[in-house]
Amino acid sequence: MDRRTDRKIGIKDVSREAGVALSTVSHVLNGTAPISTEVRNRVLEAARRLGYLAKRQQKGAIASLSTVYLAVPPGNLPHNDINLVSWTLLTALSRECERRGTKVVAHAGAPELNAAEILAGAQAANAEGIILVYDDNPKLLRALAASGLAVILLNGEDPTMSVDTVAPANRFAARLATQWLLSRGHRRILHLTWRGRSTIMRRLDGFRDAYAEQNLPADLGRVLFAEGYEPDHARTALKRFIHQHGGLDGHTAVFCAADNLAIGALAELQEHGFQIPADIAVVGFDGVAPGDLTVPSLTTVRVPLDALAVSTLQALEQRLSLTGLDHPTCRIELGCRLIERDSANFTLRT
Template sequence: MERKVNLKDVARDAEVSLSTASHALNGTAPLTIEVRERVLNSAKRLGYLERRRKRATIAALRVLLLAIPDDAAPQSDLNLVSWTILNGLRKECERRGIRTVPFVSTGRRIDGNQVRQIALSERADGIVILNDDQPDLIRSLASADMPVVIINGEDPAMLVDTVTPENRFGARLGIDHLLALGHRRILHLTWKGRTTIQRRYDGFSDAFLAAQLPVLEGMILEAEGYEPRHGEAAINALLDQDPEMRGATAIFCAADNLALGCLKALADRDIRVPEAISVLGFDDIVRGEFSRPPLSTISVPADRLGAAALSLIEQRLIANDPHRPAHRLELGCHLVLRGSIAPPR
């Protein structure tokens, strides 16, 4: 009776370690294209690949459909977070030898039926959605016969996998620091964003509750959007109405773009940062390093979200389990202190 080929045989034939062969077949670690292809070719030639496929235990993520809403496409320096996410995903796909099929919606929302049709026509093995977590889209894609991951979004219905920065704890980390410095009247500059932005408000509130301090009324300032001009306009309008800015000694901005506009408005009124008021951002975009003063912020691992999404897709392919529960993966943030924060006067 002929001996069955095992993983050791594949590793020996491909001239790699046993663990490397396992990672290449299971998609459990990033490998170079050359190493992954060498292992797969050995597995195919020895008959191991076909046997594993029959048992539905091999990760076969070769083609990925990437769907992006029009306003998230990298068109300017206003959406550097999206650009960083996409660039990280692109690099990881190149590293793993995954072909990416991009789809950019014609409007601000993605059509789930259209995404499914393109995925089928391109024979995609998985779908990644960036910055769109509308319930109708999620319900449409949840019934697709392939793994779906939303990057930088949430799914309260828990139908698909999601990857996002830890927005809530990240915001709390920043407010904890401001409270430790002695700030109590902290203004939160935000906008009507998606749930990811709402989580930053949740973290803002959590920090006060954990410190057994009240969340003061009137300390939420809503801008019309997330761009620097929106932050500038909101602060200017507040200063026109109330030069004391509701007694705030610090401003927590829900995004660095808002913070940059905030800094400009304050500078135009000769309000010194951080001497007169502290400003904290969120995202850690490059422009914040070169603002005056350099912006303190919460840094999100935007460049790591893509790799995390690919791992979730590969895990789902390996599991081959229609009853596998949706996974929610949150990547940690950290506080970056530069020159825009100081204790209150």
């Protein structure tokens, strides 16, 4: 029988198990000195086997992540004041890494993310793990998952569960917003969206779920696809819709899959003389646009972008420190909150 099970496991046990000095174990667990990747991994593996790592991490006393490799599709990098979601999310991630003393090495490669380039960059940076943002291309995910490195997909979806993912609960949040509109008497709701990534399609699923749950005819909830997520795309789509139908075709609310679309929708509807929310209510999604500065102020679904950044690093540390690479992958979804403002503050008489 292993006598270690009869007493508390301490740092000396980890030192003996890993075959390193006590000071080396301390530096690894507290992030107080540069340690080679090989030695660092050996110490963490020994601490995990002994159960010491779990005890330390539960107390929030372990710095198990020194360097992460960040890969973002160039098209999703914040380059203007429209791409506020990317700017807010990446700023939150950078700030959280700085708070933890974790170095971030950004990927710089071809416009389309390539697994071989990402892995080469991560290895050159001696990164413990890779944070992939947005890009849920199945081929890319499979290649990264087979690499033996810890990989987290942030704000994306992996139906094959090849890698860990952290994302907002898009489907649930869209259902919540639609249910709220239905509860206020709206029946004919227009969902303004675009043909984006799978996370955007989950918002469409949630919109449809709300109708199904109340046994309402599915065709009451109509979907209008814009060319993209920018305000001008919303304006173009709505202008075409209004022209084709001679008005709003009986719709009393527009639920937009992004705040940018909602901002464009507000402008276009008002240009056509519609009163908001008396004639038509408008609801957005994301909660990062200056919704309290629009006229009227924008009702929206707020995505917890700061919490997504924190959860991503926690999930990566969990994978490296406690569960190990052979543990089943996990999918973390964070709840979103509806922020009620003037653009939808109107109850229809039924």
